[in-house]
Amino acid sequence: MEKFTTVTGIAAPLRRSNVDTDQIIPAVFLKRVTKTGFDDALFYAWRQDPEFILNQEAYQGARVLIAGPDFGTGSSREHAVWALRDFGFDVVISSRFGDIFRGNSGKQGLLAAQVAYEDVERLWEVIEAEPGIAVTVDLVARTVSVGTLTVSFDIDDYTRWRLLEGLDDIGLTLRDEAAIAEFETHREAWRPKTLPIREPAESGTL
Amino acid sequence: MNNSSIASARPRTLAEKVWDAHLVKKGEDGTPDLIYIDLHLVHEVTSPQAFDGLRMAGRPVRRPDLTIATEDHNTPTLAIDKPIADLTSRTQIETLRRNAAEFGIRLHSLGDKEQGIVHVVGPQLGLTQPGITVVCGDSHTSTHGAFGAMAFGIGTSEVEHVMATQTLPLKAFKTMAINVEGTLRPGVTAKDIILAVIAKIGTGGGQGYVLEYRGSAIRALSMDGRMTICNMSIEAGARAGMVAPDQTTFDYLEGRAHAPEGDDWTTAVEYWRTLATDEGAEFDAEVFIDADALEPFVTWGTNPGQGVSLSENVPDPAAIEDQHERAAAERALEYMDLEAGTPLKDIRVDAVFMGSCTNSRIEDLRAFASIIEGRQKAEGVRVMVVPGSARVRLEAEAEGLDKVFEAFGAEWRFAGCSMCLGMNPDQLAPGERCASTSNRNFEGRQGKGGRTHLVSPLVAAATAIRGTLSSPWDLQTEGEAR
Ligand code: SF4
Secondary structure (H helix, E strand, O other): OOOOOEEEEEEEEEOOOOOEHHHHOOHHHHHOOOOOOOHHHOOHHHHOOOOOHHHOHHHOOOOEEEEOOOEOEOOOOOHHHHHHHHHOOOEEEEOOEOHHHHHHHHHOOOEEEEOOHHHHHHHHHHHHHOOOOEEEEEOOOOEEEEOOEEEEOEOOHHHHHHHHHOOOHHHHHHOOHHHHHHHHHOOOOOOOOOOOOOOOOOOOOO | OHHHHHOOOOOOOHHHHHHHOOEEEOOOOOOOEEEEOOEEEEOOOOOHHHHHHHHHHOOOOOOHHHEEEEOOOOOOOOOOOOOOOOHHHHHHHHHHHHHHHHHOOEEEOOOOOOOEOHHHHHHHOOOOOOOOEEEEOOHHHHHHHHHOOEEEEOOHHHHHHHHHHOEEEEOOOEEEEEEEEOOOOOOOOHHHHHHHHHHHHOOOOOOOEEEEEEOHHHHOOOHHHHHHHHHHHHHHOOOEEEOOOOHHHHHHHOOOOOOOOHHHHHHHHHHHHHHOOOOOOOOOEEEEEEHHHOOOEEEOOOOOOOEEEOOOEOOOHHHOOOHHHHHHHHHHHHHHOOOOOOEHHHOEOOEEEEOOOOOOOHHHHHHHHHHHOOOOOOOOOEEEEOOOEHHHHHHHHHOOHHHHHHHHOOEEOOOOOHHHOOOOOOOOOOOOEEEEOOOOOOOOOOOOOOEEEEOOHHHHHHHHHHOEOOOHHHHHHOOOOO
């Protein structure tokens, strides 16, 4: 993962709340077995409408998405994050995120920046007054700036640190391999195992 | 047990007890805890990129014996002996088969009697047990919390992480008690409880929380009913839902293929009994629901929080104070092609879908059959019954339920996710309206342009009979009670 410090680019205002992951990427696109090539699938249904924000000339090449509350709720599909990344987004701003979506974002270098709702409104206003204006998101200072407006955002320290350092979670955890192995030595033997396969008793449910 | 002895004598919730018992390493200075994962469920949609990641890093699956895979999202529910027609679906399934073989993972493929929706398969094999941690690259993993397990959905990066390390770095969740006291009236079910909970706390109300469902109405539910409730915890935004294990749980598990046996069974039950939330333990939030007052519930909008009692009318967005909710309601009514003030019972449907990990277990099928038996479906309504697993299908057939469905005019299908999300050919056509026992009424979820009303199996059955959204109570008022 690349290190993330600041991003400057066009921000697209998505004035919708409760954007669930089925809207971000419909299930039909989840059949792919690769991690890339999802840009065409992003907001698939909405993009059929020529007026949709991401179809507008001023927002071409946007890197920051500013959405209403409860962005990324619903299904756990990480494809939602891949699609946003593939499309070119580095940052999503909202006043509230779906938990799994937020977790997935941090793992793919997509910054999910939580901003107070009033500040989302202010950002929308500035951007809509001058579509295509450059916005700067600074992960070190935890701020979003556009024109003379600067607002701060929340992100948990751990995710921020990992994004800043560009660290891979698995590598980090494997540093604790000894602790994992130690834990396994006193895990109860009766806890469920999938292997070897046991056949249900004939007298059981079937 | 285990690491739980580290914890103090402070009263703890069920969720805290399970968490403490799985602590590999306590996080410091804002770093997350490292939590051990007891059971990892895998399906074809969210795993290919995770297996790829392992291959690229040259890592094995650390514990194949704690991992199990099944095919469910893409699988057809007709002609399952033929090659899958949709090429991309076929590729995804074949990819899972190759990956499972390469990494030594147990897989139940289409045609196998243990194949089915991943959240139906785990419990029926007895793999889902009280006090364990369960993850799956699927948000409805919360289903397994019905056993008093800590079960939650994860993304594909985390799937890879669990495969490689059998752990996850996690920040402790907050806890919320959902107290449901009283007795459900006949015709009111677990599905109505959870739809009412979500309508009450909203689709974001559970964010960051583990919900613990408590109270006499929950205790009175079967395991299948508890699974229905925990299943939809995610629809309230929660990470997980849990029910403390009790005799109902133990009775369900005893004798299942992977349940402990002999002395192990005794030891396990003894431990499981200690998992209930301690007297005096504090929750971060509490919600109260009066079970006596609940009626059959139905959603009218495009998120699961947009629901009301079936006896009510389509709500008027203008009466909603919160501006976001008002805007969302306006949009929803437009998408759903509904007018404020219309009695919900006047709404005609084109299809009824009886299935999904919310309501496709044997009891759900029995409930549906009990209402439709001896009747005919309404003219022009398409009715699909999709069992949650191949085993549920066999069980239903052994009881003759398939005959009931077929005599009614319903299609009796093979197991899978089916029209819950329409990744296979089971989809709504644009504009079609469906009463569905699944868990999500999002725009286009059941097929592009399709309109979904979430309901219980009993409401689905009554709706299939009358052709308009209906509950078993409506059948009774028509003198059609049996
Ligand atoms: S039945 Fe529906 S909700 Fe359940 S796992 Fe399948 S697609 Fe997901």
